[in-house]
Amino acid sequence: MPEPVLLSIAAALATRAVAGLYELVRARFEDDPVAIAALTAAEGAPEDSAEVRVLGDVLERTAANDPGFAEALRREHAQAAREGRVNQAGRVTNHISGTVHGNVLQAGDIQGGVSFK
Template structure:
C-alpha cells in the first residue's frame, strides 16, 4: 500500500476558481491548458477527470463544473501515486504562477488621519 499526500477538493476548487477568474489573462489560460493536457496524459480517455475537464472547458468558470473537476481529480489521483505526484507538482507550479502574476491596486480616498500601509506581500513585522 502506498501513502500519498492527496490534494483536497476544496484546495483544488479554490485554485481552479482563481484560474478561471483570470482566464482573460494569459497566465490563467496557460494554466488551464496545461492542466487539461496533464489530465488527458495521466488518466487516458474514459475517466471522470477527463470528462470533467471537457465539461469545464465547455462551461468555463462554472462553479458546479469546477467542483466536479476537483472531485474527479482527487478521486482519480487517489488510485494512482504517479498521477497524484504529477497533480501535486502542477498545483504547486500553478499556485506560484498565480501568486507571481497577481496585481495589486491600493487606493485611498477622503481624509486620512494616522498611519497607513498599502502593500501586496509583507514578510515579517511592520512597525509604525
C-alpha cells in the same frame, strides 16, 4: 467536497490557464470517459460553478488512486502558482524575495486606508 487546492486546479483547468497542467490531466484522463466528460464540461465554466466542483471531485478521486499523478498534479500547480500563472480562487499571491527591511501587507480587498506605525 474536494480540498481547496484541487478546486483551484480544477478552475485553472477550466480556463486552460496553465497548459502543462491541462496536458498532464488530459493525458491521465484519456482512458476514462467519465473524467474526460468532467474536464470537457468544465471548460470555460466559472470557478464557482458546479462543473468545476465536479471536476475537482474527479481530480480528488483520481489523485487518491494514483499517488504519482497526485504528486505531479500538485507539483505542476505549485510551479504555476509561484510563476503567477494560476489564480487561486479568492486568494492573494505575493512574491517576496530577498531581505525585507520594512513592512509587508498581504490582503485581498481593503476598504479604507492602511497605515504602518
